[in-house]
Amino acid sequence: MKLNGTVLRCSARKVNSSTRETYVTNLLVLDRENNSGANYTVEIWDDKGHELPLMSEVTLTVIGVVNKTGGVPAFRAVIASSAPAQESAAGA
Numbered sequence: 001m002k003l004n005g006t007v008l009r010c011s012a013r014k015v016n017s018s019t020r021e022t023y024v025t026n027l028l029v030l031d032r033e034n035n036s037g038a039n040y041t042v043e044i045w046d047d048k049g050h051e052l053p054l055m056s057e058v059t060l061t062v063i064g065v066v067n068k069t070g071g072v073p074a075f076r077a078v079i080a081s082s083a084p085a086q087e088s089a090a091g092a
Contacts, residue, residue: 001062003040003077005029012049023049028072029058041066041074050079 009028014021025044030037042060044050052058064076 002080003029003031003042003060003062003075004033005031005040005058005060007052007054007056007058008039010050010052010054012051014049021047023047025050025052027052027058029060039072041072043074043076044078045076046078 006029007027008030010025012023012025015024023046025046027042027044029040029042031040043066044060059080060075060077061080062075062077066074066076068074
């Protein structure tokens with residue numbers, strides 16, 4: 001599933017990993033294609049942290065669902081330009 005939206009919040013942090021450096025970037029994305037203007041929280045796990053400017057447009061490929069009950073739906077995604085060849089929407 002593709003998610004096109006506007007970045008409302010962005011933060012990145014290093015997470016502990018015994019095999020390599022890993023970062024998680026947390027985004028709050030406004031989906032303008034959704035008539036109700038839905039917000040989604042998104043996790044991007046990568047070997048580098050991403051710094052996306054606020055109010056910039058972003059295209060993400062959703063690869064999993066972290067939480068879809070109560071509150072803001074949360075997805076795991078990759079930035080579309082670096083999306084893996086095999087995508088799995090994992091129920092999204």
